Amino acid sequence: MAAQTIDDLPTPVLILDRAVLRRNLKRMSDRLREAGIMLRPHLKTAKSVQVGRMAVEGHDGRITVSTLAEARYFVEGGFKDILYGVGIVPAKLPAITELRRKGVNLRVVTDNIAVARAIADAASKGDTFSVFIEIDSGAGRAGLPWPELPGLLDIARVLHEAPNVELAGVMTHAGHSYHESTGDGVAKVAEQERQAIVGAAEKLRAAGIPCPIVSGGSTPTAVHSKDFSGITEMRPGVYVFNDLDQEFIGSCGAGDLALSVLASVIGHYPHRNQMLVDAGALALSKDISAQEFQPKVGYGTIAGAPSKDMAVIECSQEHGFVASAGPMPYGNMPIGTRVRILPNHACITAAAYDRYYVVDSDIDGGRTVVDVYDRINGW
C-alpha cells in the first residue's frame, strides 16, 4: 500500500510540519538551556504527548497544563512534574489528589487566601500539595498585582505553615507581551515580568519563606528577554507551533509556522471575487488575535497562495470566505483544490481537532503523512 499523502485526507484536517516543529522546539530549548533556565513548556497549545516528549528533550521533563483533562492525559503519558496553571478551586482538589497519588508532582496555582486555607485544610487530612502563588506582572489577568502584591505574605504563610503543603514558588504569565510588535517592546514586558516574580520571591525570602521556583511565561518574553536573572524556569507554549499572531509579535519568522488547516475549495464566486473553502468558524476558530497587527489576515492566510494577501476574511460555521486584493485565480484553483490555511492563533484553532496529521517539509515538501499525533481536548 502506498504511503498516505495529504491528498488522501478528508478536509478540513489539521496538518503539523514536523521539520518546523523540531526547529521551533530546538530554538527555545537551546535558548533557555544556554541561559541556565529550566523549560516547563505549556502544553495547552499542543495537548499532545508526542509533542510534549519532544519539547522537554534536554530538560528535566517538567511541563505546564491548562485543564484537568490535560493533567490526566500527561500523567498517563508518563510526565512526573506537572503544573496545572489555571487558578485552582477547592472542588478540584480531590482530582488533584487522585493524580498525585500516582506518584506525580501535580502542582496547583492560587492567588487567593480562601483557596490557600482550603488547600491547608485538605492537606491537614494527610494529602500533600505543591502550590505556586500567581503574580500579575502587568497582564491584568490572574495573580496578585505587582508591585503592591496585596496579601502575598498572608497567602504564603498559610501555605508555608501548613503540614503536607509545599510552597513551590511564584509564577506569572506575561500575557501583555501579546500586544507588542517589536523585540524592544516585548523585551520591556519581559523585564517587567522578571521584576514582578523576582520581586515577589525576594519579598517571600525576606520574610523567611522559601521560594524555590520563580516561573515566568509567554513565548514572546521567552524569545526577547534580555535578562533572566532570578528566574528559574520559563513556561512558553505557542512557540511549539507558532502562528500568524506570533509572527507579527516577532516571536518567530514567517517560515516557523508548523501548523496549518488543510481545506478544500468548495465554491467560486466571481461576481464578488471570492472563493469558499470547507474550513469555517469551527475548523479555524473565531480567534482574531493577529488582526490587532494585520487586519487583512482575517481568520488565517492561505499558505503558498498565488497572491500573497489571500486570506479567509470571514467565517460561518463550516464555510470560510477567501478573498484577495488581486483577481482570484479560479482557473488555477478549481473546486476541490486543497489549500493550507495558516492559523491566526494556533492554540485555539488546534482545539477543534483530536489529532495531528504529521508531515515533514524537509523530506518531500510535506506531502507524505509520516505520523499521526494524538491530542486531548475538553476538561
Next chain:
Amino acid sequence: MAAQTIDDLPTPVLILDRAVLRRNLKRMSDRLREAGIMLRPHLKTAKSVQVGRMAVEGHDGRITVSTLAEARYFVEGGFKDILYGVGIVPAKLPAITELRRKGVNLRVVTDNIAVARAIADAASKGDTFSVFIEIDSGAGRAGLPWPELPGLLDIARVLHEAPNVELAGVMTHAGHSYHESTGDGVAKVAEQERQAIVGAAEKLRAAGIPCPIVSGGSTPTAVHSKDFSGITEMRPGVYVFNDLDQEFIGSCGAGDLALSVLASVIGHYPHRNQMLVDAGALALSKDISAQEFQPKVGYGTIAGAPSKDMAVIECSQEHGFVASAGPMPYGNMPIGTRVRILPNHACITAAAYDRYYVVDSDIDGGRTVVDVYDRINGW
C-alpha cells in the same frame, strides 16, 4: 446513590435545559406545520441524535447536517433523509455513496457546473445521487446569486439529464437575517429569501425541469416570515437552543435560551472590579456575533447574576474575565461559586463539548441532571 446535580459536575461543562429545549422545538414545529411547511432542522447546532429525534417529532424526519461526521452519526442514529448542506466536492462523493448504500437518502448541494458534471460522471457508473442547487438569496455566501442566477439552467440540465441523479430542488440560507434586529427587518429578508428560491424553482419549471423541493433556512426568517408561498421546507438550526445573538435579533425571548456553560469563579480582583471564571476562549468560543447588537455581552452573560450586566468581557484560553458596571459582589460569590454563562452563539460554543448535561427547569429549577445527550464533533 443520590441523583447527580449540577453541583457535582466538574467545570466548565455544557448544560442543556430540556424544558426550554422542548418549548423551542414545539414552537418551531407547530409554526411550520400550521403553515404547511416541512421542517428539516439543521442539526449543526445540536449535533445530537437525542435532540434530533425530538426536533423532528410531528414532521417526517428529514434533517440537515453540516459535516460528513454528522452525516455518519445521524445515519447511525436511524435518520433516513439527510441534506448535507455544505457545497460538495468530488473527493467527498465516495463517502456520500457509502452512506447512501445503507438505504439513506443523503442529499448533497452544489452551485458549480464542474461539480454537477463530476456528480453526473460518478452516477454514470451506477451510484445514485440526490442534489440540491444552492441559491444565494442575499447573504453573499454560497449559491448562485439571485436574481441573475447565472448558470442555473446549465447546472440543472446536467443534473436532470444524468442517469441515477435526482435534482431534488433548490435551497438557500438567508444568513443576512442575522444582521437584522427587528421583526420587520427579518421579515423583509424572509421575503427576499422566498422570492429567490421560488424564483429559481419557477425558472427551472419553466424550462421543463422538475424542482420538487424549495428549501429555505435560518431561524430568524423561519420565525418572522409572513409568507411561505412556494416554499416546501425550512431548515432553521439554532432555534433548538437559541442564544444571545438570536435574542437580540428577535428570534426568541430572554427565557428561551436552553444552553449554558456552567463555570466556577476562580479569582477575585477587587483592584479592577473583576472576577475570573474557568470558562475562557475554548469553553465559550471566541464568537462575538451578539456584540453586533449589544457590545456589553462580551463572550456571554451570567445567568441570574446579581447585576444584570455581568458578563464575560474578555477571554484567554481557559480564563474568562467577568465584569459588571456595578461593584462586583465578591461576598456573595466566593471562589468556587458556580455560574451559568449564556452563550453568545450556541452553535460555536457547543462545539467544544462532547456531551450535554441535561437538566429540567420545570422540575426543580434545573438542578438535577436528568439525562446526558451525546454530541458529534469534528469532520
